Amino acid sequence: MRPPLSGGLPAMDAAVLLLYLIAVLWVGLRAGKRPKTVEQFALGGHKMPWWAVLGSLIAAETSAAFFLGTPAEGYALGNYEYLQLSLGTVLARVLVAYLFVKPYFTYRVTSIYQFLDLRFGPKTKSAASATFLLTRLLASGARLYVASILPVLAVKLLWGGGVSAGQELSIYTASALLLTLFTTLYTVAGGIRAVIWTDLLQAGLMLSGGLLTLLLLFQKIPWGSSSPLTEAAHLLAALPWAETGIDPHRNLWENLGFVLSSDYTIWAALIGSTFITMATHGADQDLVQRLLTAKNHHRSRLSLILSGLTDVPLVFLFLTIGIFLGLLARSTSDPRLPAQANEVFPYFILCQTPPGVRGLLVAAIFATAMGSLSAALNALATSFCEDWAFRFLPVASDEKARVRLLRGSTVLFALLSVAIACATAFFALHSPKSRILPIVLGLFGYTYGPLLGVFLLGVLTRSRGSDLGNCLAMSCGLAVVALLSGAPQALLGLVSPAEAGRLAWFPSVSFPWRVFVGSISTFLVGLCFRSSARLYPAAEA
Template identity: 30%
Template sequence: MNLPIIDLAIFLIYMLAIVGFGISFSFRKRNSNDFTTGGGRLPSWAIGMSIFATFVSSISFLALPGNAYLSNWNGFVFSLSIPLAALIAVKYFVPLYRKLNSESAYFYLEQRFGLWARIYASICYLLTQLARMGTILYLLALPMNALFGWSIPMIIIITGISVIIYSMMGGIEAVIWTDAIQGIVLIAGALACLLVIFIEIPGGPSEVFMIAESSDKFSLGSFELDFTTSTFWMILIYGLFINLQNFGIDQNYVQRYISAKTEKEAIKSTWLGSLLYVPVSLIFFFIGTALFAFYQAQPDLLPESLSGMENADKVFPYFIVSQLPTGITGLLIASIFAAGMSSVSTSVNSSATVILSDHFKKYIQPNPSEKTSMRVLWISSLAMGIASILVGLAFNGVASALDAWWALASIFSGGILGLFLLGLIVQNTTSKQAAIAVLAGVLVIIWMSLSALIFTGELEPFQNPLHSNMTIVMGTVTIFILGFVLGAIGNKKKA
């Protein structure tokens, strides 16, 4: 399928404009503080839009409509947990990071448990970001390859290089301002798509609701208290833990808290970014439901190769190139790339910040000059960007890059979240006790993630009985409870 010249032109102009806009920030006189926190002078609305855009990666842009098309709105329950996670963040985490006077999210762990905790958390974070960036670049390339025949390696390399250029040269100001623009483009593209579906479906919007209702497409899932399948409560609890991780310990978000002018502005930006995601994710789910109704009403418009439910993720990209008016198609393709680029650029900048703050300043040079700090940030941004491209290329041909990403993210992030909560809530746990709790928690996470592969045949009863999404929940709870118990036992012995 060939992309019309006008749509291709809109897409290319958008890509060049974003890269050029990001590069423009490099012409300002900046230091390392400007690169990592924007000098603490960025407006709350731009930071909030950046938080939102970071949340909506290309995975969300394509996977949420595909999920709703395939089943129902069970996945939307994840979004319902965001306000509670944001409330905890603005009450406890935002004030904490604003007071620490460090650009690193993991400086607190060193204060609380010692250097090992900071090293452990920061290395886990960097590995998680590499896997995340590579996955996003790869999944971004898949629909473009399927629809237009564009080379997967070419898309990964060009997109990755584009992001590296402006995030490396412009620092977090470039990341946040380009994120803000890309967030607006993303929302506009989604609304345009939904409007076209309403206009073109025979019978109008009422037909969408009628078909969707008859197929139980608006269901939020079973309300049974069952954590072995994808029930309402399982997704809600999983979402709460994942979003606590995002808003509470993720360097991507912590840097934005510090980039705001005041604590009040940081809180406003957190609420804007988090609450904006809820209705926008609802739009994405509704697009998937509307697409189901659209092709149910007009089955002849969907090729037989895409009619199977195993191809649900490809239906939305196909609709974009086959049904949208010329010009709008280019906007939507730009939106998909915007979602991916905003997430990758954020990870590049935050990873470079972690490398400088948590590693270079700790092991190599405690008090580097501004020139040295900037050189480390540039080299780190370039290195992480190139590494993410290589990870994306390595995913090419993997059966499920998304499953691989979920497994890696659970192993790394579960341990960090549990350690943070232990440090914040349980005051009497020692460094050694925390290390034992983290080790136990990580072992639980590894067992839950890999038991289906290890325990087969007669050993099948030893497999994880819970839904895979519960991995981060159980790992975090294990660390917290064991750390609490060890701390209590230690105190009792002292008494």
């Protein structure tokens, strides 16, 4: 099929995309109401309705990595295996709602790492805050790269594929800069209120785009004697929901090694995924900051639990898109179809959707990118200022000076995110077989395990863990994850492939298990230390 971009982006698509950008700017600038205090900028004055917080959580969870990465998983695997990981996300949200949310409200923290300062001391707070800042910055840059895939693919189609690696990297950079510019404008001006209200718009656009894509696929696939519902039901029935990865012919350690090295088993769904979501929704300033904008912890809990109930159908929707894209690819044998799974959904949007609809889907991808980026920038600025920068302001500094510093920090992290997006693009260009979700989740896996472990130590114990001991525990957790994630083999492989081969026996864990391993290691090491426990969150919760 000849791509409909040979004459450039149709005027109708450009108009839809421009209308979306104008609408987001208008909503963000108008809803923000120019916050004058740190509490208004970072927490919206604790006046956000629970349903707005719910919409913002959905928008945060459906980033560009989700919008494009989940169909890529469905396309690459051809089944619903990834859906199993959604089971743990529901359980995790209930645990977070009743373990973490009330203490954060009780002690009126702006940055959740202030809670660790109250519980343990400044060293623990600084270590956790630094971990969040580094990890969230890396993940935000990776997500920004994902959103830039579509413009790059569009240029390839326009130029007949004759794009050098250097030119491709330049397009990634220009796309990341454009998206970041629009996002930073309303985030700097309106703070968290602008983030949440624009997230509502973006969540609606994302959902509409997914449903519209599925409808188009229904129409394009030559089903024959089958049907879309029959095909989906067949794949779900064939899914090994009770796949344990346990073989009676292997011994205990062999079975354990196989389970921990497998991406999708029932154990990864119920344990690994639960710990991932506990980390992202309980120990990550980005998502928790949205929860803290609610009027009280009861409404915050409601938003959080309901967001979990929407996660499973959303994952199912976008996995179905990927699976049906595979069916369409096999039935049409399009020679222009990209080899990379990451680019198949963007290719379908650009080449096989009618004008107007194409513009809406492109806007939906931009919406997912801008929604996750705006919240990340606000959370990064809040954590950086509350945990680090405000201490260097003069004692007599007023709220205006603090808000100015928050806005300046937002711009700084926007620029850093663009730089990391470019670095991620460079990596992807030299690793064409890489998949989106393992990259993004892999970033969390290394550092969010230790981060979750120290928070669990704070809310589940009354006097265990110490300020200095927690720093040691987090270091041990990070080291264990690195050792069990193939780092020794990778380092030796740079020196000598033969040396790396000698460590083939060394145990390795897949990305759904890294947070679990890191948090348990951190928690167990932290238990070895005793603190004076300046407050008792376990009793308060």
